[in-house]
Amino acid sequence: MRAHLAELGIIATAGLAKVEVLVAIVRDETDARLPAAARFALSAIADEIEASADQIERLERAIVLETKHDEDMRRLTTIPGVGAITAATIKARIPAGSSRLATLPPGWD
Structure with missing residues (x-):
């Protein structure tokens, strides 16, 4: 995601918080820096990032619950x-x- 957006002049440093900012840019239909075709393609990557983050959160909660027992x-x-x-x-x-x-x-x- 960072590399694709960097090609369009949208730069972010490494880190999870920065990825969240980039996903927000992709999701923002009013952000004119991103051409429609790029937004369409990057939406799929944003979907995968968000799905992975959700899965990691669920796994972490399960591990924390197991630790309590x-x-x-x-x-x-x-x-x-x-x-x-x-x-x-x-x-x-x-x-x-x-x-x-x-x-x-x-x-x-």
Whole structure:
């Protein structure tokens, strides 16, 4: 999206917040900087960006909910810098049959 709009003189730096600004430009039918054909084509990309953002948000909510119900994951989130997603990742790497985080998987020491 950034590259396509840059070709039309609409520049934005990297980052999720900047992508949201670009999507808003594509959605704004009154913005004359964007030709109709470009707006039509970029609308499909904007749709994909918004769908991906929605899916990521749903997944994150599910992981946070799982963290609230899992003792090991809750304990992991007490470590500074470890959030629900990192806790879920660590928990997933624990060897099968190990019910505790007493030992770390190979390569995590």
